[in-house]
Amino acid sequence: MRWWPGSWGQFWRTLDGRVYHGLMWARPWIGWLAAGLMIAVFGLVFWWVPLEAIQGWPQKIFYIHVPSAWITYAAFGVVFVSSILYLWQRAPLWDVYARTAAEVGFLFTTLTLATGMMWGKPIWGTYWTWDARLTTTLILWFIYGGYLLLRAYARPDVDVARMAAIVGIVGFLDVPIIHLSVLWWRTLHPQPVVMILDDPGGGLPASMLITLLVSLVAFSLVFAWLWIQRVWQERTAENLALLETLLERRVREESPA
Amino acid sequence: MGGGVRAATALAILAKDLRLEVRRVESLGTMAVFGVLVVVIFVFAGDPTPEDLSRLGPGALWVAFLFAGALGFGRWFAAEERNAALQGMLLTPVDRGVLFLGKWAGATTFLLLLELVLVPVALTMYGLDPHGAWLELALLLVVVAVGYAALGTFFAAVAARTTAGELLLPVLLFPLSVPLVLAGAEGGQALFQAGPREGYWDWLGLAVAFDVIFGTVCAIGFEHVIEE
Numbered sequence: 001m002r003w004w005p006g007s008w009g010q011f012w013r014t015l016d017g018r019v020y021h022g023l024m025w026a027r028p029w030i031g032w033l034a035a036g037l038m039i040a041v042f043g044l045v046f047w048w049v050p051l052e053a054i055q056g057w058p059q060k061i062f063y064i065h066v067p068s069a070w071i072t073y074a075a076f077g078v079v080f081v082s083s084i085l086y087l088w089q090r091a092p093l094w095d096v097y098a099r100t101a102a103e104v105g106f107l108f109t110t111l112t113l114a115t116g117m118m119w120g121k122p123i124w125g126t127y128w129t130w131d132a133r134l135t136t137t138l139i140l141w142f143i144y145g146g147y148l149l150l151r152a153y154a155r156p157d158v159d160v161a162r163m164a165a166i167v168g169i170v171g172f173l174d175v176p177i178i179h180l181s182v183l184w185w186r187t188l189h190p191q192p193v194v195m196i197l198d199d200p201g202g203g204l205p206a207s208m209l210i211t212l213l214v215s216l217v218a219f220s221l222v223f224a225w226l227w228i229q230r231v232w233q234e235r236t237a238e239n240l241a242l243l244e245t246l247l248e249r250r251v252r253e254e255s256p257a
Numbered sequence: 258m259g260g261g262v263r264a265a266t267a268l269a270i271l272a273k274d275l276r277l278e279v280r281r282v283e284s285l286g287t288m289a290v291f292g293v294l295v296v297v298i299f300v301f302a303g304d305p306t307p308e309d310l311s312r313l314g315p316g317a318l319w320v321a322f323l324f325a326g327a328l329g330f331g332r333w334f335a336a337e338e339r340n341a342a343l344q345g346m347l348l349t350p351v352d353r354g355v356l357f358l359g360k361w362a363g364a365t366t367f368l369l370l371l372e373l374v375l376v377p378v379a380l381t382m383y384g385l386d387p388h389g390a391w392l393e394l395a396l397l398l399v400v401v402a403v404g405y406a407a408l409g410t411f412f413a414a415v416a417a418r419t420t421a422g423e424l425l426l427p428v429l430l431f432p433l434s435v436p437l438v439l440a441g442a443e444g445g446q447a448l449f450q451a452g453p454r455e456g457y458w459d460w461l462g463l464a465v466a467f468d469v470i471f472g473t474v475c476a477i478g479f480e481h482v483i484e485e
Contacts, residue, residue, distance in 0.1 A: 087481060142432035149428060153421040159484070163415060166478035167429070170411070173474060174433045181436035181463060184456075185443060 015085070016093035020235070023228045030228065034221035041215045049211045058122045063211055065115040067219030068108045072140060075105025075223065079147075080172035083165035093235075095161035098168055099151060100230035104223060106144040112137055132183045139178050143171045263355045270346075270359025275366065277336070284329050285367060289374040292325030296379050307384055314383030315445035319438050322368075322375055323405070327430055329367055330409040331416070331423035333360070338417050343483065353480035357410065361472070364406035372398050387448045394448055397461055401441045404468040408433055411475040414482045440464035 005011040045063050052059035078101035086094035116134065117127045128134065147168060154160035278285055299317040300310070337343040346356065376398065379385065387394045408430060416426035444460035 139432045139435055142428075146425075146429040146432060149421070149425060150415065150419060153419040153425060155418055155420055158418045162481045162484075163418060166481040167415060170471070170474055170478065171433065173470065174436070177436045177463070177467060177470070178433075181439045184459065184463070185439050 012085075012089060013091075016089065016091040016097075019097070020093055020231070023231060027225070027228050027232065030221055030225045034218060034225045037214065037218035037221060041211070041218045044211045044214060049207050050205075052208075055123055058119050061115050061119045063215045064219075065112060065119060066212060067216045068112040068115060069137065070216060071108040071219055071223045072105060072112050072137065074220070075101045075108060075227075076140070076144075076172055076175065078227070079105065079168045083168040083172075086161060086165045087169075092161070092238075095165065096231055096234045096238075098165065100227055100234060102144060102147055102151075102168070103230060104226045106141070106148060107226075108223065109137065109141045109144055113141060130186065132179070132186045135182045135186075136175070136179045139182075140175060143174070147171060263352065263358075266351050266355050267359040267362060270356065271362045271366070274360070274363035278367070284332050285370055288325045288329040288367070288371050291328055292321045292371060292375045293378050295321035295324050296375065296382060300382070310383040311385060311449060312446075314379060314385050315449060316438075316442040317383070318375065318379040318445070319401075319441045321379070322372065322401075322441070323431065323434060323438060324427075325371055325375070326368055326405055326409055327427045329371070330364065330413040330430070331426050333364060333410060333413040334417035335413075335423065347483065353483065354476045356483070357476045357479040360410045360414075361407055361476075364410045365403050368402040368406050368409075369399065372402060385449045388451060390448045390454065393454070393457060393461075394445070397441065397444045397448070397457075397464070400461060400464045400468060401437050404437050404464060404471060405434060407468065407472045407475050408437075411471075411479065411482065414479070418482070436467050437464060440467070 005014055041063065045060050049060075049063075051057065079098045082094045082098035082101065085091075086098060113134075116137070120129065121127050147164065150167060151160060151164050154163065296317065299313075299320070305313065334343070337346070376394075380387075412426055412430045412433075415429060416422060419425050440460040440463050444457050444464070447454045447457040447460070
């Protein structure tokens with residue numbers, strides 16, 4: 001296979017394999033880089049970045065919570081794009097990408113909700129409030145969960161890859177509408193009586209901004225690494241199943257009944 | 258296939274579903290009774306005062322509508338799976354989008370009939386009054402029913418193709434229906450208030466946008482769900 005395809009048609013047809021080779025090539029690099037940066041993030045968070053004046057220690061969860069939330073949306077984006085490409089090209093790898101990204105995305109959505117609640121208790125005085133962003137994230141968690149349940153319970157005679165792809169697309173398209181509706185719903189109501197801070201991204205000091213940016217990169221790499229590991233596992237499992245089938249056929253051919 | 262043939266095909270599917278329902282009034286009757294039960298049981302949730310009821314009533318009405326609708330959708334494709342009826346339909350040279358339109362129209366009809374029972378009951382029992390805005394209320398009810406029917410038809414077909422069946426349907430359907438529920442509850446709330454109808458048209462617009470987007474996407478994507 002030449003590195004650069006001859007035409008656009010060929011580019012799209014071979015894109016799944018190219019992505020796979022790229023991911024497998026980058027796998028060890030991303031793994032080590034993610035591990036190194038994650039250690040750096042912990043160093044920055046606990047020793048370098050100054051303690052926030054009002055919130056104190058609980059504010060540090062911000063450096064885990066915000067990157068997790070970003071990954072939640074990025075992973076859903078991978079599911080969406082892979083689902084479209086699967087329905088278009090029908091290459092099994094696109095389905096593997098979508099399925100594994102949803103799994104890892106679900107994990108990070110759970111992490112976002114959990115860290116948000118841990119931070120909310122000391123700062124807001126409550127684990128949960130029906131804030132627009134919280135509500136959207138919770139509904140996103142349910143959509144991810146439903147998508148994974150659907151994949152788990154599809155009947156064996158059904159083309160699950162195809163069905164899950166269209167469900168992934170419908171789910172993704174709904175997210176901005178859900179966010180808009182929840183935003184309206186909250187702004188038309190009186191806000192709950194808790195201390196709501198201004199947007200933390202606004203007047204962020206340089207040290208906090210640097211820590212956040214390093215953490216964003218580190219979390220992106222951790223997500224990428226986990227996702228690549230899952231893609232590799234799924235691919236290996238498929239190859240193994242193929243080998244077993246071939247071996248069985250060979251054994252049957254060589255031992256006449 | 259010309260536009261006339263498409264419309265005739267969708268109408269034929271709609272007529273088939275309605276005929277089935279008229280001959281054994283099981284789905285709609287059960288849905289309506291179940292919906293009314295939800296409306297009643299909501300009142301047991303903490304001994305509400307008349308003020309509470311007028312504030313939370315519109316939301317409770319939509320919860321009842323959502324649950325009863327999901328109950329009906331559960332049967333919507335389960336019936337087609339019986340005796341390989343769906344396979345029979347798939348063997349005909351009919352566009353899958355047209356098939357969806359027919360089922361969607363049927364589901365919308367069912368939901369409108371359900372609302373016809375549910376809304377008067379809720380208005381009476383919760384003491385809600387739209388202050389003369391009957392037309393606006395009817396418009397909101399129709400728009401929400403159309404959108405919910407589109408998502409419901411789509412996910413009923415999806416759920417029918419799993420081993421979990423009707424159990425999985427609400428899990429898939431409810432999170433995606435959140436904008437519709439909010440539009441119905443908040444838009445309804447705006448009508449039941451005595452003052453100006455603040456926000457009603459915004460919510461109606463949101464629900465209309467939802468109908469257009471998901472009606473189109475579900476109709477286009479339907480073939481990926483039902484084809485073998």
